[in-house]
Amino acid sequence: AQSVSQHNHHVILSEAASLELGCNYSYGGTVNLFWYVQYPGQHLQLLLKYFSGDPLVKGIKGFEAEFIKSKFSFNLRKPSVQWSDTAEYFCAVTSGGNNRLAFGKGNQVVVIP
């Protein structure tokens, strides 16, 4: 079964700082990759996804992620965060035609105004 690793569970940074969240997965075959965000008190929402093509994916709210197949990674980035980016971020993977999403443990990001 695939597994997803997210490090640095708690991240605290100031507004305008750059953010990068790491995501590594274990499955060696074809994968589909996702980043979800959960704002305080809200449900999980899709930030961006990668199926194929350009490995640099742009999502909503200025987020982007880069798929590096050789490193089994799909890191999330934002050049300049805002206070409203305070949320929990989850990386997730489907693989091998399996319909189930495998999630990482999440990154709790707090942006200080």
Place this chain on the structure above:
Amino acid sequence: GAGVSQSPRYKVAKRGQDVALRCDPISGHVSLFWYQQALGQGPEFLTYFQNEAQLDKSGLPSDRFFAERPEGSVSTLKIQRTQQEDSAVYLCASSLRTANYGYTFGSGTRLTVV
């Protein structure tokens, strides 16, 4: 409706009590998923329906957990004889076809077993 609706939002159950959690997916969404999210963890897959067929229930942690979707729309997750370790947020998600088209998640039901 516009989104996935789950009820109740909060449920407190005494240990040994049976509970039923409801999910109303987006109308027309074929796929429906249940996930369990323990405190400080990412969601863990429980089970998957395509229309009324339960195609994957490999994530259900024990035979006390049972899910159904009899008419291919509303789904119910039932937990019998609840235990403290069942305390978690139970998330429902639906998708037009497969997970790869992106899920829409509900807000979840927070179950606390005391």
